[in-house]
Amino acid sequence: MPREYKTILLCVLTIYITSLVLGVEETQEYDECADLNNTTWLEYRQQRVKLQVQYLLLTRRNVDCAQMFNQESLTITQSSYFNISRPTKVIIHGYRALGNKPSWVKELARALLRAQDVNVLVVDWVYGASFAYNLVVENYKEVAVQISVLINQLQKHGCKLESFHFIGVSLGAHVAGFVGTLFEGKIGRITALDPAGPMFKGADTFDRLDPSDAQFVDAIHTDADYFGISIPVGHVDFYLNGGKDQTGCARSRFASMYGYVICDHMRALHVYMSALNGSCPLIGIPCFSYEDFLNGHCVNCDVFKGRCPTIGLSEKNGITISPIPKEQKLFLLTTSSPPFCSHHILLELEVSPLDKSAEVQVKLRTANLGKEQRLRLQTDKTVYRTMLSHAAALCEIDSIEVKNTGARFYRQGDIHIKSVCLSEVPSLRREEPLCVNNIHISRGAPWSHDFVQVCDLF
Template identity: 35%
Template sequence: MSSFLRSHRASPHGPSQYCTAQLLRGGKGAEDTDETCPSFTKLSFHSAVVGTGLNVKLMLYTRRNPTCAQAINSTVLGNLNVTKKTTFVVHGFRPTGSPPVWIEDLVEGLLSVEDMNVIIVDWNRGATTVIYNHASSKTRKVATVLKEFIDLMLAEGASLDDIYMIGVSLGAHIAGFVGKMYDGQLGRITGEHVFAVTVFICVFSPVIIINSSFITFEIALVWTLYGLDPAGPLYNGKPPEDRLDPRDAQFVDVIHSDTDALGYKEPLGNIDFYPNGGLDQPGCPKTIFGGMQYFKCDHQRSVYLYLSSLRENCAITAYPCDSYRDYRNGKCVNCGISQTEPCPILGYYADNWKDYLREGDPPMIKAFFDTAEEKPFCISIMDPSGSGAEGMGSEPATFQKYHQVSLLARFSQDLDKVEAISLVFSTGSVIGPRYKLRILRMKLRSLGHPERPQLCRYDLVLMENVETVFQPILCPKLQM
C-alpha cells in the first residue's frame, strides 16, 4: 500500500494558510499515484492568485531510472539505496506555478558525475503564490516533512554524512532548517537563494515610466518577481536559527550572483562564491527594457554556474580574497593557503576544501572569479592557432619601479609544459613616445597544480606594443 501527503484545497477567497498531512492509502483518487513516471507539479497563474495549501512530493531518480521518477515518501523508500549518497534538490518561491526549467538538467548532471540517489523535493503546492511571505511561512513545514523521510533513511542504515542538500531560493533556507534539526551533521548544503520585488499593477496604459521604474499595467493584482541569490526579504538581519548558516551542515557553500540588487550580500556558508564580484552578470540585460530577463537573469545565473561545474570541460576556479577589487588586481593568487594546495572549485567539487575550512577561525571565506557571458561560463580566448584558450582576469595594472605586480591567467585546458611565452604591453596612449618596460624577474606558478615546478625569466625588456617571445626556465630551489 502506498501513501503520500496531501493538502486541503485553497480557499477561493485568497491564499490558503492551511497545511495538512493526510495519509492516504492507495486510492485511485490520490494525486500522481497512478502516474507511470511522476512529474513535477504544474500549476497555473490562477493558482498563484488564489493560493495553494502545502503538499510535498518526493521524486527519486537513480542511474536505474534517470529519466523516469519514482514516487517515494516517509513510509516508502522505493529504489533508494541507503548505502549511496543521497542528494535532495529543493526549489523555492514559484510565483507563476510553473516548474523550474533547470530541474531535468540538474538531475542529469548529478547522475553523470556520481552514482547516487537524486530526490527532487516538489513543494510547488505551497511555493506557488503571488505573496512571497506566504511561501516563506511554509518553509519550516517542508523541512519537517523532509526530516521524517530522512529519519526513515537513517532507520534503514543511511548515514547523515552521505546526505547532500541543494537549496535554490527559499529551498536554501529549507535545507538549513533540516540541517539544524540534525545539529549540523548533514554532509553538505549548497545554497542558491532568491529575492522578491513587489510591483503593483493596475489597468489602463500599457507602459509607463515613473521615477526611472518600468511598470507594465495589465491586470489588477499584485505581482511578485523573483531571482536567484541569497534571500533578502524576511531573511536579511535574521539570526542564524532563522536562516541558512555555516553550522547547518558539515560543509555549506553558497553562490551569490546579484548582491547589488535585493540579494543577500553577507556570507552564509563556509565558502561563499561571488561570480563577477556578485554584481551584474555578463550577458544579462542592463536595463529594465530587457523585460523579465532583467529581473531574473542575474539571479538565475547561480544555478547555471552550478550546472556548469558538472561538465567535464568547465571547472571554474575561484580565489579566496577579501574583495573583488583585490582579486582583479592579482592580490589573492596564493588561494589563501599554502602553495601545496589547489584553489577551490565552484559547484559540485567545492567540498574538496571542507577539511581546510573546518580548521579556520572562523571557518568561513569569500571566493571570487569571473565568467563568460554564455554557458558553460568558462572564460576562454582562442590563440592564433586555435589550439589553446586562455583568459586574463586582471584589471589594467600599474607598473612602478621595483614593485611586484601579480596577474592572473586562466586556461580552459591543463598546460603541463610551457614551451614559450609572448608578452605585449601598452600604456593606452595614442600620442607621445613609446615606452620600455624592464622586468627584473618574472615567475609563473600553477594555481591548479601547485606541486609543479615554477618557471622564471630574468632581466627582460619589453617595447610598447611590440610582441616579445621568450622561453621560461626552472626557478631556483631557494624561496623567491
C-alpha cells in the first residue's frame, strides 16, 4: 500500500475511533496533520491513477494542522471540523512544473481565516498538475468533475451553492471556472489570481473561466504577456500596473528564472493575500486601456455610481449596482512590496507654446520620500496629464519641484508653465486639487513650492 494511502487511512481511523468514543466534535484530537503531495518524474511516469485528487480542510479550530477531508470516509457532522453553517473557501492551485507542492497554500488559508470565520478546503491535484503542461490542461476538467462530486455531497448535508467561494491560481482559475459551468453558474463566487493564458487565450468560454461561471467572478491580472491571460474573464478584472510587468520583478533576459517568469505571475497571489490583511485599500479605476489610465483619461468610478471596486473579500468587491457589469477592466498602480498599496496622483501640466521640444523633471516630496517623473514637452502640445504612483496621499505631499532638464542647444531654454496641478484618483476625501500658477523656469534652475496642508486621512 502506498505511503500516502497509509497516512490517509491512519488519519481516517483515528477520527472515526475518536468520534465513537467521545461522541462530540469539540473533543477531537488528531494524531497527524495532512499536507499536500509532492511527486517526482519517476513517480509521475509510474502512477496508474493520474489525478489522485485529495482535499485538505483548515478552519479557525485547526489553523496549523490540516485535516484530510474525504466525502466517503468522513461523517461531516461528527468527525470533521467542517461547519455547514459557515461559508466555504475552496483553494485550487495550478500547474506544478517540477511536481512540488505549492508552498503558498497554507499562507493563503491562514490569511482567509484571519479575515473571516470560514471553512477552507484546499484541492490537492499535484499529481495531475505536474510536468507536461499540455497533458495537465487535458486533466483540468476531470479535476473539476471530481470537485463537483464533493460539492454535491456537501449540498446533501445542507451547504448552499452560493456559500462557496472558489479561489483559483493560474490554471486553478479555469478549474474553478469549469466547476462553475457544471453548476450552471450558481456557485457564489470565483476569484481568479492571474488565470492561465497558454492554451486558453483563444478558447471558447465553455473551456475557460468567464463571468457566467459564478454569481460573481473577479480576476487579478499580473502576467498577461507570459503565463497569464490578457483578456477579461470576470465581472471585474483588475490589471495591476497594466497587467504585465510588475514593479520589483526582474525583466532582464539574464535574470533568474524566478525573477523573469514566476515573479510577475505570482504577484497576483501575493497582492491578494496582502489585501486580505486589510491594512490599506487596493482600488481599481475603470478604464478602456492602460494607456488611457496612465494619460489621466480615467479619474472616476461613475460606471459603478461613484464607488470604486477594491481587491479583497468585500461582497462583489464593494460593487452595489445591479446588474453588475461584465468584463469591466480596472487599472491600478502598486508598489514593489507588501502591502503593495499606492496612491494615484494625477499630474496636470499646462505650458505656453514652445519653440523647441523640452524635458521637465517633476518631483513630489513628503517628509520621508520623494517621487520623480519626467515629461517630454512637444511644440504641438500644451496640456499634459499623467498618473503617478505615490506611497503618500495627496494631503501628505509637502512640496513640488520642477526642473528644466533639456540639453543646452536643442531644447527649450525658458519654459512658462501656466499651471501645474495635483489631484488624487479617486478622491476619497473630496479634496481640491493642489495647483500652482504662472511659473517661469530656466535651464538648470529648479523651481519649488511648499504646500501647507492639514492631512485628515480618516
